[in-house]
Amino acid sequence: MKKFFVPVILVLAFALIVPNVWSATLRINGDNSWVGFVNGEEVADGNNWQEASITEFDMPDGYAVIAIYVHDAEPGAAGRGGALFDVILDDDTYIPSDDTWLADAGAPIAERDDGWEEPDFDDSGWDNATQLDQFGGGIWGFGAATMRQTLKDPDSTAYWVWAGPNDVEDDVYFRKVVGTLPTTPVEPGGKATTTWGSLKADQ
Numbered sequence: 001m002k003k004f005f006v007p008v009i010l011v012l013a014f015a016l017i018v019p020n021v022w023s024a025t026l027r028i029n030g031d032n033s034w035v036g037f038v039n040g041e042e043v044a045d046g047n048n049w050q051e052a053s054i055t056e057f058d059m060p061d062g063y064a065v066i067a068i069y070v071h072d073a074e075p076g077a078a079g080r081g082g083a084l085f086d087v088i089l090d091d092d093t094y095i096p097s098d099d100t101w102l103a104d105a106g107a108p109i110a111e112r113d114d115g116w117e118e119p120d121f122d123d124s125g126w127d128n129a130t131q132l133d134q135f136g137g138g139i140w141g142f143g144a145a146t147m148r149q150t151l152k153d154p155d156s157t158a159y160w161v162w163a164g165p166n167d168v169e170d171d172v173y174f175r176k177v178v179g180t181l182p183t184t185p186v187e188p189g190g191k192a193t194t195t196w197g198s199l200k201a202d203q
Ligand SMILES: [Ca+2]
Pocket: 072, 073, 074, 075, 076, 077, 078, 079, 080, 081, 166, 167, 168, 169, 170
């Protein structure tokens, strides 16, 4: 019996010492390019809409603020923009891009300096995202097979989203809190590891 109980006690003790460490994965596709942030830290970018950036991060405070910028390279009605992303927590909680995310259209990111990506940014004036086709269908459906090579385990069930009409706006921003907010305010922390980060480090 002792052999059984000792590991259980160790696990319980560890759980009490480290109550809220979650690991999570952020996957982003954007048509045409994107930059992703976790708690205000830039952790992802990409410019091939069929090849997701994949970022793993931890949430020692039990939550994280996700902020994503997507740019459509074709001005106005010359091309439709789209963003597809998801967050997977280590208990398999799946948080897809959909109309529950907040969205805002504006100037290109190089011209935006209002702190939109920061955890404490006031996004109360933002609208809900425009929800477009679910992954696999619609105008981006022809790319799904290629995208699935990275969007697997789990397969994406996210929706393509935008801010406002996607044949009008070309620079859009998304935000959402994932995990569980603490009962007393805590500045979110955690260090991200990312395919993007390792690529940048090699340069
Ligand atoms: Ca456009």
